[in-house]
Amino acid sequence: MSAQPSPCINPQQQQQTEQEKVYQWINELANPDTRETALLELSKKRETDLAPMLWNSFGTACALLQEIVSIYPSIMPPTLTAHQSNRVCNALALLQCVASHPETRTAFLQAQIPLYLYPFLSTTSKARSFEYLRLTSLGVIGALVKTDEQEVITFLLTTEIVPLCLSIMDSGSDLSKTVATFIIQKILLDESGLSYICQTYERFSHVAITLGKMVIHLAKEPDARLLKHVVRCYLRLSDNTRARKALGQCLPDQLRDGTFSLCLQDDKSTKLWLQMLIKNLDIGATQQQADPRQIGMSPLGS
Amino acid sequence: PSSVSSPNLPTDPGQVVLPPPEPRYSYLEVNVTNFQLISQQLVLPSNIPFLHANPGIKLIVVNAIERTITDWLQPVVDRSIRIACATTEQIIRKDFALDGDENRMRTAAHQMVRNLAAGMAMITGKDEIARTISQNLHKAFMAALAGVPSMSEIQSASVQLANENVELVCAFVQKISAEKSALEIDRRLSTDFETRKIAREEGSRFVDANILSYQQDRLPEPVRLKVGPAPATLYAVYSEFARSIPGFQQMSDRDIAMFVPKPQDLPPPNVFANDESSMVYAE
Numbered sequence: 001m002s003a004q005p006s007p008c009i010n011p012q013q014q015q016q017t018e019q020e021k022v023y024q025w026i027n028e029l030a031n032p033d034t035r036e037t038a039l040l041e042l043s044k045k046r047e048t049d050l051a052p053m054l055w056n057s058f059g060t061a062c063a064l065l066q067e068i069v070s071i072y073p074s075i076m077p078p079t080l081t082a083h084q085s086n087r088v089c090n091a092l093a094l095l096q097c098v099a100s101h102p103e104t105r106t107a108f109l110q111a112q113i114p115l116y117l118y119p120f121l122s123t124t125s126k127a128r129s130f131e132y133l134r135l136t137s138l139g140v141i142g143a144l145v146k147t148d149e150q151e152v153i154t155f156l157l158t159t160e161i162v163p164l165c166l167s168i169m170d171s172g173s174d175l176s177k178t179v180a181t182f183i184i185q186k187i188l189l190d191e192s193g194l195s196y197i198c199q200t201y202e203r204f205s206h207v208a209i210t211l212g213k214m215v216i217h218l219a220k221e222p223d224a225r226l227l228k229h230v231v232r233c234y235l236r237l238s239d240n241t242r243a244r245k246a247l248g249q250c251l252p253d254q255l256r257d258g259t260f261s262l263c264l265q266d267d268k269s270t271k272l273w274l275q276m277l278i279k280n281l282d283i284g285a286t287q288q289q290a291d292p293r294q295i296g297m298s299p300l301g302s
Numbered sequence: 303p304s305s306v307s308s309p310n311l312p313t314d315p316g317q318v319v320l321p322p323p324e325p326r327y328s329y330l331e332v333n334v335t336n337f338q339l340i341s342q343q344l345v346l347p348s349n350i351p352f353l354h355a356n357p358g359i360k361l362i363v364v365n366a367i368e369r370t371i372t373d374w375l376q377p378v379v380d381r382s383i384r385i386a387c388a389t390t391e392q393i394i395r396k397d398f399a400l401d402g403d404e405n406r407m408r409t410a411a412h413q414m415v416r417n418l419a420a421g422m423a424m425i426t427g428k429d430e431i432a433r434t435i436s437q438n439l440h441k442a443f444m445a446a447l448a449g450v451p452s453m454s455e456i457q458s459a460s461v462q463l464a465n466e467n468v469e470l471v472c473a474f475v476q477k478i479s480a481e482k483s484a485l486e487i488d489r490r491l492s493t494d495f496e497t498r499k500i501a502r503e504e505g506s507r508f509v510d511a512n513i514l515s516y517q518q519d520r521l522p523e524p525v526r527l528k529v530g531p532a533p534a535t536l537y538a539v540y541s542e543f544a545r546s547i548p549g550f551q552q553m554s555d556r557d558i559a560m561f562v563p564k565p566q567d568l569p570p571p572n573v574f575a576n577d578e579s580s581m582v583y584a585e
Contacts, residue, residue, distance in 0.1 A: 019522075020524070023522060023525050027524065027535070031538045032542045033538075052520050053522070058397050059538075059540070062540065072549075073424070073548055074322050076424075107392060110388070110392050111388065111389045112385050116422075
């Protein structure tokens with residue numbers, strides 16, 4: 001009650017003009033001539049409650065899609081410039097707001113928007129413009145799965161996101177690998193996601209082989225954050241009976257022999273997950289010593 | 303991990319990036335009524351001598367490329383229609399919820415769905431089509447020209463011919479995807495068009511009441527949908543869909559006008575619109 005209004009411009013007024021600028025930029029997205037600056041400015045403001053305005057104002061969703069589809073010719077052959085990459089990533093940042101907001105998420109999925117980003121995830125160019133494009137696109141999917149909504153998992157499982165993430169886990173940059181593994185982890189944590197991945201031996205083994213390669217890589221170049229997601233994926237797989245038996249045969253030794261004790265010394269929860277994983281597998285092994293081939297899942301590696 | 307901040311890549315002066323090649327074909331020119339017309343446009347590079355040795359060889363090329371189209375057309379077109387129509391349906395309904403003019407809505411829907419379907423077809427099919435053309439040519443040359451050109455000549459000729467012609471084949475597949483999508487979106491939105499027409503004939507103006515009240519509750523006035531046509535500065539986004547179809551040359555205003563749907567072409571409303579069974583019968 002004591003604050004005196006500032007003599008120049010009071011905070012409320014300032015906020016208002018900021019808000020008005022946001023409205024102006026949103027309206028400027030629809031017009032190709034004014035879009036670029038608007039994208040840049042709005043992508044800095046995305047912590048505010050932008051999503052309902054972005055999705056429900058006229059032409060804005062179209063504008064963001066246009067940014068994506070218009071760089072398809074620069075993907076094949078890979079000619080994307082840093083400038084193009086920055087610009088489309090600003091559009092993706094705004095789509096990420098729409099993807100994470102409870103009021104717009106359903107419409108975002110029904111409009112199939114994630115499918116327009118998948119071509120970016122399957123690019124293989126090591127140029128930085130492509131690395132950022134892949135990382136930012138993964139960020140949108142990451143924001144979707146972070147919401148823990150059933151509809152997100154249901155949507156993703158009808159698309160090819162699992163193999164796309166696995167190939168990034170195989171050969172992406174460290175940051176991309178982390179986001180891709182996080183997405184797989186979130187899919188696995190869902191009941192339908194776990195049974196989808198464990199439904200056929202091919203799916204399970206594709207995931208297990210990819211995780212196994214990551215463990216071997218992590219043993220050489222430790223990365224606590226990535227290891228955390230990898231261990232969580234393994235632990236979750238061990239909740240499935242068939243996967244648990246197969247993992248008993250193919251879990252990389254590095255997860256049992258203390259290779260990562262230094263890397264995990266400050267991370268109690270991952271240490272605990274790893275112990276639980278080993279315990280799950282050992283219990284699985286003593287309960288039934290049957291040949292995994294006879295239960296429909298053969299061991300990996302051989 | 304999902305809160306990746308938007309990157310700001312510096313332009314690297316050391317990195318030499320060639321712009322993508324300018325599109326060779328205009329949307330208007332690509333004839334999709336049959337493949338025979340396309341085959342006249344195939345590129346047969348003069349630096350491959352054996353191609354020009356006898357007239358039968360051109361036929362081999364045409365057949366191999368035709369076979370590639372037969373292999374890829376259906377799956378690429380189906381996927382493109384499915385995705386582009388789902389997207390367009392959602393967004394057009396939302397953007398035109400307070401606009402009672404079904405012709406404006408329909409024009410925008412066509413412009414959007416053509417662009418998205420052509421883009422989706424290109425990104426889905428281009429690499430596979432190039433690979434398949436090359437394989438089919440390789441097989442055909444091996445069978446027909448055994449021993450005449452060397453293996454490596456055949457190999458490099460197949461790859462070169464694939465690279466030279468993939469854009470044409472792709473443009474053909476893209477345009478079919480786009481045109482079929484325009485028909486499909488008419489079907490999906492037919493009830494929406496009809497409701498607007500009926501409202502007008504009854505002397506009222508169509509407005510989607512749910513969206514109107516949502517807009518009034520949740521959207522600040524400056525970015526809110528208004529009843530009636532959107533201002534030209536906002537509608538520009540749909541003209542842009544028409545102008546820049548991925549993989550094709552930019553369209554002029556005159557070309558764009560040729561694709562504006564005529565009101566009398568509107569199909570009869572689908573009484574089962576939004577009903578699963580109508581989807582099944584449409585397959």
